[in-house]
Every structure is written in structure tokens, then in C-alpha cells.
Amino acid sequence: MGYLMTFSHVLSFRVVGDGGSISKGKICSLxxxxxxxxxxxxxxxxxxxxxxxxxxxxxxxxxxxSGSGNNWAVGHKVFGSLYQEKILEKLxxxxxxxxxxxxxxxxxxxxxxxxxGLGTFLLKVLEDEFPEVYRFVTSIYxxxxxxxxxxxxxxxxxxxELNEHADCVLPIDNQSLFDIISKIDVMVNSGKLGAAIxxxxxxxxxxxxxxxxxxxxxxAMNNIVANLLLNLTSSARFEGSLNMDLNEISMNLVPFxxxxxxxxxxxxxxxxxxxxxxxxxxxxxxxxxxxxxHQLIRADPRHSLYLACALMVRGNxxxxxxxxxxxxxxxxxxxxxxxQEGWKTSLCSVxxxxxxxxxxxxxxxxxxxxxxxxxxxxxxxxxxKKAHLHHYLQIEGMEESCFxxxxxxxxxxxxxxxxxxxxxxxxxxxxxxxxxAV
Amino acid sequence: MVLRLxxxxxxxxxxxxxxxxxxxxxxxxxxxxxQIGFEVFDALFNDSHCPRGLCSKKENEAYQASxxxxxxxxxxxxxxxxxxxLVDMEPKVINQTLSKAARSGRWKYGQHSxxxxxQGSGNNWAYGYSVHxxxxxxxIMNLIRKEVEKCDSLSGFFxxxxxxxxxxxGLGAFVTQNxxxxxxxxxxxxxxxxxYGTGEVIVQNYNSILTLSHLYRSSDxxxxxxxxxxxxxxxxxxxxxxxxxxxxNQVLAHQLGSVxxxxxxxxxxxxxxxxxxxxxxxxxxxxxxxxxxxxxNIPQMSENSxxxxxxxxxxxxxxxxxxxxxxxxxEEGIDWQVRPPLSGLPxxxxxxxxxxxxxxxxxxxxxxxxxxDAHSADVGAFKDPALxxxxxxxxxxxxxxxxxxxxxxxxxxxALVSNSQSLVKPLDRIVGKxxxxxxxxxxxxxxxxxxxxxxxxxxxxxxxxxxxxxxxNL
Numbered sequence: 001m002g003y004l005m006t007f008s009h010v011l012s013f014r015v016v017g018d019g020g021s022i023s024k025g026k027i028c029s030l031x032x033x034x035x036x037x038x039x040x041x042x043x044x045x046x047x048x049x050x051x052x053x054x055x056x057x058x059x060x061x062x063x064x065x066s067g068s069g070n071n072w073a074v075g076h077k078v079f080g081s082l083y084q085e086k087i088l089e090k091l092x093x094x095x096x097x098x099x100x101x102x103x104x105x106x107x108x109x110x111x112x113x114x115x116x117g118l119g120t121f122l123l124k125v126l127e128d129e130f131p132e133v134y135r136f137v138t139s140i141y142x143x144x145x146x147x148x149x150x151x152x153x154x155x156x157x158x159x160x161e162l163n164e165h166a167d168c169v170l171p172i173d174n175q176s177l178f179d180i181i182s183k184i185d186v187m188v189n190s191g192k193l194g195a196a197i198x199x200x201x202x203x204x205x206x207x208x209x210x211x212x213x214x215x216x217x218x219x220a221m222n223n224i225v226a227n228l229l230l231n232l233t234s235s236a237r238f239e240g241s242l243n244m245d246l247n248e249i250s251m252n253l254v255p256f257x258x259x260x261x262x263x264x265x266x267x268x269x270x271x272x273x274x275x276x277x278x279x280x281x282x283x284x285x286x287x288x289x290x291x292x293x294h295q296l297i298r299a300d301p302r303h304s305l306y307l308a309c310a311l312m313v314r315g316n317x318x319x320x321x322x323x324x325x326x327x328x329x330x331x332x333x334x335x336x337x338x339x340q341e342g343w344k345t346s347l348c349s350v351x352x353x354x355x356x357x358x359x360x361x362x363x364x365x366x367x368x369x370x371x372x373x374x375x376x377x378x379x380x381x382x383x384x385k386k387a388h389l390h391h392y393l394q395i396e397g398m399e400e401s402c403f404x405x406x407x408x409x410x411x412x413x414x415x416x417x418x419x420x421x422x423x424x425x426x427x428x429x430x431x432x433x434x435x436x437a438v
Numbered sequence: 439m440v441l442r443l444x445x446x447x448x449x450x451x452x453x454x455x456x457x458x459x460x461x462x463x464x465x466x467x468x469x470x471x472x473q474i475g476f477e478v479f480d481a482l483f484n485d486s487h488c489p490r491g492l493c494s495k496k497e498n499e500a501y502q503a504s505x506x507x508x509x510x511x512x513x514x515x516x517x518x519x520x521x522x523x524l525v526d527m528e529p530k531v532i533n534q535t536l537s538k539a540a541r542s543g544r545w546k547y548g549q550h551s552x553x554x555x556x557q558g559s560g561n562n563w564a565y566g567y568s569v570h571x572x573x574x575x576x577x578i579m580n581l582i583r584k585e586v587e588k589c590d591s592l593s594g595f596f597x598x599x600x601x602x603x604x605x606x607x608g609l610g611a612f613v614t615q616n617x618x619x620x621x622x623x624x625x626x627x628x629x630x631x632x633x634y635g636t637g638e639v640i641v642q643n644y645n646s647i648l649t650l651s652h653l654y655r656s657s658d659x660x661x662x663x664x665x666x667x668x669x670x671x672x673x674x675x676x677x678x679x680x681x682x683x684x685x686x687n688q689v690l691a692h693q694l695g696s697v698x699x700x701x702x703x704x705x706x707x708x709x710x711x712x713x714x715x716x717x718x719x720x721x722x723x724x725x726x727x728x729x730x731x732x733x734x735n736i737p738q739m740s741e742n743s744x745x746x747x748x749x750x751x752x753x754x755x756x757x758x759x760x761x762x763x764x765x766x767x768x769e770e771g772i773d774w775q776v777r778p779p780l781s782g783l784p785x786x787x788x789x790x791x792x793x794x795x796x797x798x799x800x801x802x803x804x805x806x807x808x809x810x811d812a813h814s815a816d817v818g819a820f821k822d823p824a825l826x827x828x829x830x831x832x833x834x835x836x837x838x839x840x841x842x843x844x845x846x847x848x849x850x851x852x853a854l855v856s857n858s859q860s861l862v863k864p865l866d867r868i869v870g871k872x873x874x875x876x877x878x879x880x881x882x883x884x885x886x887x888x889x890x891x892x893x894x895x896x897x898x899x900x901x902x903x904x905x906x907x908x909x910x911n912l
Contacts (some may be wrong), residue, residue, distance in 0.1 A: 247560035
């Protein structure tokens with residue numbers, strides 16, 4: 001499945017209809033700046049019949065009926081060429097409604113056919129049509145026990161496109177999201193949490209009963225990703241003593257164009273499930289952000305090398321709190337030699353609904369490497385046997401070279417991270433400076 | 439010598455109209471510039487309307503009038519308008535700033551004195567300088583021109599900006615250059631905020647060196663405030679537990695106010711100085727190669743403590759002098775072991791940034807005293823030639839301005855503006871970090887994308903290394 005959403009600079013909605021609706025505060029006059037794309041109808045139909053149906057503009061949809069069969073090539077080559085014009089038309093329409101278009105958020109999965117194939121096809125279209133607009137991609141990477149057999153193929157082919165056409169990628173994996181939800185699940189069931197779960201919260205089903213041991217609590221997991229995006233844009237949407245715009249993310253966190261994969265962590269996590277827990281101590285929140293249990297991908301940034309780190313704080317947190325925690329945590333973190341003290345920070349006065357503060361950490365860290373290495377290994381195991389390859393090669397425009405190029409692209413990226421890791425234990429020396437005559 | 443006869447008061451009353459101050463137009467750039475600018479105007483206004491000036495009513499009125507002429511123009515309904523132009527590339531901060539001022543009910547910004555866009559500079563100096571600058575040049579310079587036209591007599595420009603971000607730094611450098619071209623006879627002082635050492639912005643060192651090198655060529659004086667130093671003042675002297683940027687900005691505004699509020703134009707004079715910027719430059723920037731200035735202010739404390747403290751001029755000046763020579767930024771933790779070299783002997787060898795700096799040599803100093811019996815304060819210790827580099831006569835290197843009228847709630851307060859070696863170490867650190875990053879070529883693609891090439895970086899490094907070397911060799 002795949003989504004494309006665009007956010008304007010300040011508002012994530014545009015207003016339709018007359019001004020009267022606005023003054024009455026009706027939500028039905030707000031429309032998401034979004035284009036929904038899927039090559040099957042099921043999911044999109046569900047959304048359009050659900051509680052948020054009025055938020056989405058029914059004209060900003062692109063659907064088909066047959067689906068991509070978990071085949072990147074079908075999504076990218078077949079549906080890409082089929083729907084290119086229509087996609088462009090919808091995008092241009094959305095862009096016209098923006099006073100100032102700053103970036104695109106693309107949200108998709110890597111392991112399937114549509115999100116992966118058509119989603120990455122979209123990246124190229126965006127780059128050509130709107131070259132100055134940033135492309136942020138939130139990609140769901142397949143976990144180890146992923147049930148789509150061809151997910152390694154799809155992911156590798158998609159990775160090449162992300163390498164070349166995305167400004168910034170936030171990799172996320174379902175396993176991590178599931179682990180987080182499970183932890184909350186355990187805490188709820190063990191009765192550690194004193195207060196009741198709020199009704200109509202996201203971990204309760206419509207019958208009001210808390211779902212225990214669900215197969216995959218996708219709604220709750222997706223809610224975490226939604227909160228990630230909320231926090232990412234909070235400083236652009238609300239006031240604060242140290243604002244951070246979206247274009248500053250790329251500027252500060254992408255030191256070299258190809259190294260644009262950012263590991264994200266959110267704290268506090270419990271509240272995402274709408275569970276009533278007393279707020280953590282402020283400093284504990286900062287510590288949590290660096291723990292591997294709070295990362296949205298299987299990664300341990302603490303034991304790898306940081307190239308850059310951004311801390312985006314919301315709520316009643318001041319500069320001295322931020323400085324105190326950076327000083328406290330810095331000694332246990334390893335930063336690359338040329339960016340020993342490189343932190344990007346922002347303070348947004350408005351906390352998330354119902355909470356006093358929150359923190360989103362984005363790290364450009366070599367701890368993404370294992371994810372890519374694993375992906376490559378799973379790919380090779382499959383590719384060596386030529387398993388399911390014919391499904392791809394029979395698509396016009398697909399050749400074996402597509403695969404070999406994709407693997408090379410990924411290998412080169414892994415190699416970059418290897419070289420950086422090699423510098424980890426080297427002593428940091430100041431380079432000799434320019435000599436000037438006085 | 440002017441005799442303080444009753445009839446002299448009468449003449450003062452009539453004549454002070456002729457001696458009204460020249461005006462300063464403030465340009466506030468980016469989030470930092472606008473947040474600080476608000477605090478500065480607020481501090482200036484509130485101080486000038488402080489009822490307890492510790493001086494005669496006439497003097498107080500003259501002080502008020504002088505401050506007003508410098509920093510405010512008048513609207514029809516009598517509400518003073520700050521002589522300021524607000525510039526930012528995104529709207530949130532300017533909107534906040536405008537409403538905060540209007541809410542006070544006492545002064546405000548002009549509704550049409552702002553220039554704003556929808557999208558920031560992305561912390562990118564190149565974007566601020568090469569894209570926003572040329573694109574919005576006409577609009578911004580028009581706004582400035584309108585503000586200048588409201589002044590009877592223009593002393594110059596006060597430009598408030600940070601150097602870590604993209605707008606204040608890049609667009610600030612561009613605007614300053616434009617001011618140099620279009621107002622060549624007016625003076626420009628840039629108030630630059632240096633970011634925390636453990637960053638706020640990852641590319642802050644790049645943005646800093648590009649800003650400083652460009653400003654060095656186009657500005658007349660760079661008045662520097664370091665966030666780290668002001669933060670310590672908040673923590674140690676003001677005893678603030680949870681320090682916010684608002685706290686930091688208020689301390690900064692206090693320091694600037696103590697420099698820019700009216701002062702008497704000479705020993706025994708009872709007229710306020712007309713040309714604040716001109717006088718500052720004349721005293722402190724004798725040579726264009728040396729234009730980095732720092733401010734120290736004493737005493738600085740929370741209002742609660744103030745009620746229980748008294749100070750003597752002798753005590754204040756003693757501390758201030760030691761702060762200068764030991765390079766302390768506040769009156770706590772001063773190293774009293776540091777001594778100037780003995781008079782008559784040559785200086786203690788060339789200063790090296792690597793060695794622990796023991797003694798801070800000055801090019802020029804200006805002490806500003808405000809409050810009770812200021813005229814009786816003895817500043818002799820600041821005239822010691824050992825404090826200064828040898829190529830200026832001490833009589834030219836040191837100046838003092840004294841004013842009876844107290845500043846804010848301080849019965850006695852002293853400010854020191856110096857052109858000295860005290861900024862060398864911080865500058866050296868910034869250049870060093872930028873150089874290390876530059877050597878790895880990290881983030882350069884973000885700058886070359888907008889026309890700032892490696893050449894431009896190298897030029898900046900070269901210029902700043904020269905500045906460091908020049909100051910070291912004093």
C-alpha cells in the first residue's frame with residue numbers, strides 16, 4: 001500500500017468552500033494536502049468510509065483494482081507509465097493550492113509492490129517536476145519474519161531509487177514498532193499503570209475492549225509513525241524560542257548527499273497509546289531517546305558512530321534543560337572527527353496534546369548499516385537461486401542489470417558506512433591550520 | 439566649566455532642543471535578531487521611563503528625550519514607534535514580536551516596518567546571502583530607507599543578528615554590504631550573537647566564518663555576545679534555575695542598554711551626547727583591522743538580590759578592571775592572579791592561542807558609569823599604559839563617559855566596551871572547528887548548491903586567520 005502526502009509550510013490543510021464554514025469551526029471545510037495512491041481499492045475505500053472521510057479530497061486519489069502483486073517491477077514500470085500523467089495532474093493541483101510549497105512527505109513500504117515500486121517511481125517524477133522542493137521519505141522496511149517472499153527484491157530495487165532521488169529517508173521497521181506496542185501491552189496487562197486507559201484510544205477496538213495479543217496491531221503501530229511526522233513538523237507549525245523549519249533537517253543532518261538515512265526515536269512512547277501515565281522526568285526523556293528500545297528501527301546508535309544528531313523538543317523545556325542533557329549524554333556518544341560537537345536543536349513551545357513535553361531525536365548514525373547489510377544478505381540468498389525472478393524479468397523494461405545495479409548501489413552505501421566506522425576509535429586531532437603572513 | 443546656576447537650568451531647557459541626539463535605525467534579522475531586538479527596545483524604553491533616575495526632573499526629561507530621539511519616532515496618537523526594520527524569512531517570530539510590543543501598550547513597532555517570507559533560510563548562509571538577499575534586496579532596502587527618512591539626523595545602523603543560522607547570518611551579511619554601498623557616510627555596528635560551543639546548529643561554524651569574514655569587510659564594528667557567556671551570567675549571577683532564551687536575551691538587552699542609553703557629552707557637561715555610534719567608533723575602533731568589541735557590565739544580578747546590595751565606584755571599577763585584564767566575562771570567578779606587565783617593560787612576548795592566556799591586552803577601552811556620584815568615580819587604574827598595546831597613546835586608548843542618571847534599578851552601574859584580545863580564543867575555536875569540517879568536505883554541497891564555492895570558504899579562513907594573528911601580535 002502506498003500514500004503520498006504533502007505538507008505546506010504552516011498548515012497541513014487547505015480550506016475549501018466559503019469563509020462561513022471556517023468561522024463556525026467546521027472540520028469538514030479542511031482538506032488534507034494529500035494524494036492517496038494504491039493499486040488496490042480496499043484500503044483507500046476503508047479510509048473514505050471511516051471517521052476521517054471528510055478530510056480527504058475524493059478527487060485526490062489514484063486507485064486501480066488489480067494491485068501490484070508484491071512486485072516492484074509492476075508498481076514501478078507498469079503502473080508508473082500507466083499513471084504518470086494522472087499523478088502529475090493531481091500533484092500539480094495540490095501544489096497550486098499552496099502559497100509556498102516546501103516539501104513532500106512520501107510514506108510507503110519497501111517490501112511490497114505498489115508502495116515500493118510506484119512510490120519510488122513517484123520520487124523521480126517529483127524530482128523532475130518540482131526540483132526545488134524537498135523530498136522526505138518515510139519508508140517501512142521489511143522485518144526478518146516478513147511474510148512477503150519477494151520483499152528483498154522489492155526493497156533492494158527501491159533502495160537504489162531512494163539513494164538517488166530522496167533528500168532524506170527515515171527508515172522504520174515493523175518489528176521495532178511492534179516491540180514498542182508490545183511493551184506498552186505488557187505494562188498495561190501487568191497492571192503497572194495505575195490509571196485507566198482512555199476510552200476511544202488507539203489501543204482499544206471499537207467495542208471498547210483492549211485487544212490483547214493481537215497479530216499485528218497496525219493501527220497502533222501506524223500511530224507511532226504519525227506522531228513522528230507530527231513532531232517533525234511541530235516547530236514549523238507552532239511558535240517556540242528556537243524554531244526549526246523542515247529545510248533545516250536536510251541542511252544539518254545530511255553531510256554528504258548519499259548519506260541521508262536518519263534513525264528516529266520518540267519519547268515518551270507510552271503516551272502514543274493514549275494511556276494515562278504520569279510524565280517521565282525530563283532528563284529521563286533525553287536518556288530514553290538514545291536507548292535502542294526507543295528507536296523506530298532495529299539499531300543501537302549509542303554503540304555506533306554519529307555523523308550528526310538533531311533534538312527536537314516540544315513543551316515546557318528551556319535551553320538550559322537542553323544544554324544540561326547534551327552535556328550529560330555527550331561523553332557516552334561517539335561523534336565523527338569532523339563534527340565532534342555538532343548538535344541541531346529546536347524548542348517548540350507547544351507540547352503534544354495531553355502531555356507536558358516530548359522529544360524527537362533524528363540521528364545520522366552508522367547504526368543503520370546492519371539493516372542494509374541484512375537486506376543485502378536476504379537478497380543474495382534469494383537471487384542466487386533465481387527464485388521468483390521471472391515475475392520481474394517478464395516486465396518490459398526489466399533486465400538482470402536492474403538487479404545488479406541496485407545491489408552495487410547498496411554495496412557502495414554500505415562501504416561508505418564501513419569507512420566511517422573504521423574511524424571510530426581513531427584519536428581526533430586538530431588539522432594544521434592556514435599559515436598567514438601578518 | 440559650566441556653572442550650575444538657576445539661570446543655567448533655564449538655558450538648558452531652551453537649548454537642549456538644539457542638542458537632541460542623532461538617531462539610530464535598528465535592523466533586526468532572523469529569529470535571534472528579532473527576539474533580542476524586542477528586548478532591547480523594551481529595556482531602553484522602560485529604563486528611560488524609570489521614575490527614580492537619581493537626578494533632577496530636568497535631567498531625567500532630557501535623558502528621556504534623548505533616548506526617544508535615538509530609538510523611537512512618534513506616531514499620531516503619541517505611542518512611540520521603535521526605529522526598527524524587522525526582517526525574517528518566515529512569519530512566526532515577527533508576528534510574535536509585533537504583538538508582544540503592542541501588548542505592552544507603551545511602545546510598538548510600525549505595522550509596515552516588517553519584511554517577511556513564508557519559508558526560512560534553512561540554516562544555510564549561502565541561501566540567505568545568495569538567494570534571499572538579491573531576491574528581496576529592493577523591498578528590504580525600501581523599508582530601511584523609509585525608516586531613515588523619519589530621522590532628522592542619522593547616526594547610523596545597529597544590525598542585530600546571529601551567525602549560526604541562515605537568515606541572520608547570510609541575509610545579515612548581504613544587508614550590511616548593501617548599507618555600506620547605499621549609506622556610505624552612515625556608521626554600521628553589527629550586534630552578533632555567537633552560538634553555544636556545543637552547537638545549536640550543526641553547520642554553525644561554517645555560517646559563522648562566512649558571516650564574520652564578510653562583515654569584517656563591510657561593517658564598522660562588530661559587537662559580540664557569546665551565548666555561553668551570557669548563559670553563565672544567568673546561571674551564576676542571576677540565579678535563574680531554568681534558563682530560557684528570553685532570560686538570555688534580557689541580560690543581553692540590559693548590557694546593550696547600559697551602553698546605548700544617553701550619556702553626558704563630556705567631563706562636567708550636562709548635555710547628552712549626540713552621536714552615540716560615532717562616539718563609540720571614534721573611541722574604540724582606531725584601526726579597521728581591529729573591529730571586534732566586547733561588552734562587560736557590572737553589577738548584574740536578580741532584582742531580589744539588588745534590593746540588598748550596595749556598591750561603591752571603587753569596588754565596581756576594581757572588579758571591572760580585573761575582569762578586563764584576566765578576560766573574565768562576569769564578576770564571579772575572576773582570576774585575581776593575573777597582572778599587567780610592569781610599566782616600562784616590553785610586553786610579555788607574543789600571545790599564543792595555545793598557551794593559557796594570562797593577560798588580556800587592549801587596543802582601546804571605554805568605561806560608562808551611570809548613577810550616584812558618577813562624577814567622583816576614579817578611573818585612573820584604566821589609564822595604566824600597561825593595559826594597552828604600545829601603538830596608541832593611553833590618552834587615546836581610554837575614554838570614560840559619566841552620567842548622574844541611574845540605569846534601571848541600579849544605583850550605580852558600570853559598563854566596559856573593549857577592543858581587546860578577549861575574543862581571540864573563541865574566534866580561534868570557531869575557525870578551528872570549521873576548518874576540521876571543511877577538510878572533510880562535509881556539508882559543502884549544501885553551500886555550493888547556492889553559489890558559495892570552496893574558494894569563498896578559503897577566502898574567509900584566510901581573512902579570519904589574519905584577524906586572529908593581528909590580535910595575537912598586539
